[in-house]
Amino acid sequence: MTEPAQAIAVTDLHKRFGPLEVLKGVSLTANEGDVIAIIGGSGSGKSTFLRCINMLELPTSGSVTIHGETIAMKNDGHGGLMPSDRKQVQRLRTQLGMVFQSFNLWQHMTILQNVTEVPIHVLGKSKDEAIETGEALLRRVGLFEKRDAYPAFLSGGQQQRAAIARALAIQPLVMLFDEPTSALDPQLVGEVLTVIGDLAREKRTMILVTHEMKFARKVANHIVFLAEGVIDEQGTPDEIFGNPRSERLKKFISSIH
Numbered sequence: 001m002t003e004p005a006q007a008i009a010v011t012d013l014h015k016r017f018g019p020l021e022v023l024k025g026v027s028l029t030a031n032e033g034d035v036i037a038i039i040g041g042s043g044s045g046k047s048t049f050l051r052c053i054n055m056l057e058l059p060t061s062g063s064v065t066i067h068g069e070t071i072a073m074k075n076d077g078h079g080g081l082m083p084s085d086r087k088q089v090q091r092l093r094t095q096l097g098m099v100f101q102s103f104n105l106w107q108h109m110t111i112l113q114n115v116t117e118v119p120i121h122v123l124g125k126s127k128d129e130a131i132e133t134g135e136a137l138l139r140r141v142g143l144f145e146k147r148d149a150y151p152a153f154l155s156g157g158q159q160q161r162a163a164i165a166r167a168l169a170i171q172p173l174v175m176l177f178d179e180p181t182s183a184l185d186p187q188l189v190g191e192v193l194t195v196i197g198d199l200a201r202e203k204r205t206m207i208l209v210t211h212e213m214k215f216a217r218k219v220a221n222h223i224v225f226l227a228e229g230v231i232d233e234q235g236t237p238d239e240i241f242g243n244p245r246s247e248r249l250k251k252f253i254s255s256i257h
């Protein structure tokens with residue numbers, strides 16, 4: 001068997017906000033087909049880690065490699081890094097589909113426009129092709145009938161499913177999810193997890209920050225436990241949930257049951 005190709009490699013990532021060092025040397029590789037769940041307490045640096053992968057936050061040091069291409073960085077003159085080639089970041093970002101806790105749909109656009117905007121205006125797809133792909137994705141997430149509605153008329157669960165369709169529409173190499181169900185009413189969580197679970201079953205490469213431990217255990221092949229800016233422990237779902245070794249992880253797992 002050939003080795004799976006590397007999708008993302010993060011090496012020795014540090015991130016500081018003023019005096020606060022939020023990430024203290026985090027390294028993680030995702031190969032194609034991996035579903036990696038990141039768990040950890042509030043404030044442990046999970047969102048910051050995800051945001052550094054697509055340079056929504058700029059790392060203080062360390063490197064990010066996407067599909068074998070390392071993002072070129074230079075000193076920003078304030079002890080941190082900045083991209084030395086903005087075009088490269090823009091290009092590599094189109095390989096990453098990001099889904100946020102708060103959906104972040106464009107409110108002044110219909111659901112279909114949300115899904116076709118980047119394919120048409122950034123990726124240069126024809127309108128017809130973008131609409132065809134977009135409608136197929138909306139059908140997949142159960143929102144075809146809502147394609148001409150504006151986000152405000154959708155439930156939170158529907159909005160998040162639309163946000164997932166929008167992220168998929170760029171045909172990303174990797175999907176990044178930051179607590180995609182945390183802002184939802186409990187009865188709406190399931191419909192969003194079903195969509196994400198389907199993507200996992202199709203072996204779509206994903207890095208998922210989540211508080212849904214049962215779901216993480218079911219869909220992920222690798223779990224990373226982040227605590228105070230370092231990977232405290234990582235392993236298979238059975239290792240992490242069935243046989244946690246570090247005291248911090250044991251405490252975290254017992255706190256969420």
Ligand code: ADP
Nearest residue numbers: 017020022040041042043044045046047048049
């Ligand atoms: P998590 O997602 O695990 O809850 P975050 O990555 O959001 O954690 O935040 C980690 C720490 O970094 C927190 O203490 C948070 O307050 C701080 N932090 C996050 N973003 C910023 C920012 N833009 N400026 C200053 N501090 C921040």
Ligand code: MG
Nearest residue numbers: 046047048179
């Ligand atoms: Mg967070």
